[in-house]
Structure formats: C-alpha cells, structure tokens
Amino acid sequence: MKILVVDDYATMRRIVRNLLSQIGYTDVDEAGDGVTALQKMREAKYGLVISDWNMEPMTGLQLLKEIRADVKLNATPFIMVTAESKTENVIAAKQAGVNNYIVKPFNAETLKMKIHAVLGG
Amino acid sequence: MAPFAPTGPDKQLWQRLDRAHTEATTPLARDEVAAIVHEIIANMAGDVSATDLKLYNELEALARYIQHAKAEIAAINPDDIRSNHIPTATDELDAVVGATEKATNTIMDGCDVIGGLAAQVPPEIGQKLTEVVTGIYEACNFQDVTGQRITKVVRALKHIESKIDALVVAFGEQVGASAPTPSTQPLAAAPGAAAGGDPDGYLLHGPSLPGQAIDQDEIDRLLASFD
Numbered sequence: 073m074k075i076l077v078v079d080d081y082a083t084m085r086r087i088v089r090n091l092l093s094q095i096g097y098t099d100v101d102e103a104g105d106g107v108t109a110l111q112k113m114r115e116a117k118y119g120l121v122i123s124d125w126n127m128e129p130m131t132g133l134q135l136l137k138e139i140r141a142d143v144k145l146n147a148t149p150f151i152m153v154t155a156e157s158k159t160e161n162v163i164a165a166k167q168a169g170v171n172n173y174i175v176k177p178f179n180a181e182t183l184k185m186k187i188h189a190v191l192g193g
Numbered sequence: 194m195a196p197f198a199p200t201g202p203d204k205q206l207w208q209r210l211d212r213a214h215t216e217a218t219t220p221l222a223r224d225e226v227a228a229i230v231h232e233i234i235a236n237m238a239g240d241v242s243a244t245d246l247k248l249y250n251e252l253e254a255l256a257r258y259i260q261h262a263k264a265e266i267a268a269i270n271p272d273d274i275r276s277n278h279i280p281t282a283t284d285e286l287d288a289v290v291g292a293t294e295k296a297t298n299t300i301m302d303g304c305d306v307i308g309g310l311a312a313q314v315p316p317e318i319g320q321k322l323t324e325v326v327t328g329i330y331e332a333c334n335f336q337d338v339t340g341q342r343i344t345k346v347v348r349a350l351k352h353i354e355s356k357i358d359a360l361v362v363a364f365g366e367q368v369g370a371s372a373p374t375p376s377t378q379p380l381a382a383a384p385g386a387a388a389g390g391d392p393d394g395y396l397l398h399g400p401s402l403p404g405q406a407i408d409q410d411e412i413d414r415l416l417a418s419f420d
Contacts, residue, residue: 081337081340083294083297083298083301083333083336083337084334084336084337086298086301087297087301087330087333087334087336087337090301090304090305090330091327091330091331094323094326094327094330126341155337155338155341155342176334176337176338177331177334177335177337177338178331178334179331180327180330180331
C-alpha cells in the first residue's frame, strides 16, 4: 500500500516517513502542499493520505474537502496531523470526512494505532 | 454687502467707543481706548457660566493628560521599537527555527546511518538499535512543534508592530525618532555588563544571524594570519 505524506515542512515529512518505515510502511510518497498532493493522487493510487493541517496556500482541511468532493478520490482514507488540538478543528475535520486525527508531537505507536484503526489492520 | 452689525460684547464695545468719540473733543488716546476695552472685558465675566468654566477646566486637564501621554510614549521611543527591536527579535526567532531544523536533519542523518548498521549486527542488538532510532525520530517532532510556536510569536510581534505603527501615525512625528534611543542609554544593572552599558554584553550578543558574522573557517584563517 502506498501512503502519501503531505506537509509543507520537509523536516516533518522526513520524520513521518521515517516513523512509517519503523512501523513497516516503506512505500511512502511525499507532497509539499495540497495542490501537489491532489496532482499526485490523480496520477497514482494511494491507500492512505497523512496530511498536516497548517499549510499554505491550501490547508489540510481544504485538501480533505477537495478529496472528498472528487468521486475518483473520495474513498481514500485520510489522517489529519496537527499541532493544534482545538475542539472546533477536530469537529471541522470530522465533518469534512477525516478518518482520524493525530496531534503533534506523536510517537510511532500512536501513528501505528491510528493507521490500523483507519485501515482496519 | 450688509453693514457690519456687531452683537454681544462686540456690540457693547462699539457702542461704548462711539459714545466716547462723540463726547470727546479730541481723538481718543490709546490709553483711553484700552481702558474702555478693559471695562468691557471685565463686564464679560458675567456671561461665562459655572458650567462653561468647569468644561474649560476639564478640557484643559484633558489637553495636559494627552500632552503627558505623548511625552511618555515619546520616551519609550516607539519608532525604535518598530524599526529595531521587533525586526531583530523576529530575525532571531527565524534563526532559531532554521538552526533547530538543521540540527534535526543532522540528527536524522545519524539515525539513518545507525538504522543501516542495525541490519548488520546480531538481531537482538539490531532490534535495540531500531528502538532507539525510533525514539529519536519521535523526539524530532519537537522541531515542527516549536517551529510553529515560534511562528505564532513572530506573528504576535508583527501584530504589535502594526499597532505601534498606528500609534506613531496617531500621535505624529513627536513620538517618532525624536526621543533618545533606550538601547543607547547606560544600563549598568546587569551583572557583567560590558563597557558601554549593554546589559547583554557578557553574552557577546549571542549567536550571530547568518550572513552577519564570519564562520569558523574564516575565524581560523584570520587567527592563522597573525602567526
């Protein structure tokens, strides 16, 4: 299964990629913003998207909405990652169709649990 | 054009001067005109009510208060805060983010090497190394979180900067660059303060921002040039 990691912060993408590798997911692709993520998703099939919320010009929430509005992409599981754990943000993400939500900083075990919860593994 | 028709105290003054001119055999002397004016002004006092006087006093006190506030604002030198302190603070914070990002990537480079070695050692040791490396990757999360927090602080500083801009515009030039610069004032209270009064002098101003100082290689070359 191919996983797409979306974050405008290269260091964070590297951290997530490494943690995914540690828990057994080595087929990982990266996107530095929401627009690039959408392009990649229209070119290749991804089994999971792990995206940061705080990005410009397209936020993780906007990316999620774009994915859910696209009939070819809307079944893709989506995990939101953010440093801000405000209730209203979680609600907004849930209403937009997020499958799970991880608050930074997180560890490999949390990432593993969330992925398994989303994918049913 | 309608003829000039004074009213109130003006009318009183004109009538009094006309009468004086009529009664006088010679043109009025300056002292005589002044005496008439004084007399009229003295009579005017009765036209100012107690409420008016209170209002004038309040306005005068308000004017004094505003003047005092302007002087105090000028003393803290908002233009200096706007043009020096806030930009310096934001540059320093940006440098913190850059430095921690660089260090985080160096740490992860090391982790990648250790991760590669984990496959070449006995399984039990390799497993332990993998666990340690995972722990380091997890700890590297701090970089993104602190970076975002610092970005928030930078945003807050920029907000303060815009408010100071508005303050300077509202109060005019006199609260701008005219006041003495606080950073140049002697502040000898800090222990170890360097000559010249810089309270941070003992810190050698901390790490320099990129491009504002020479690097280690240049320092080494410079020192070698003295040999």
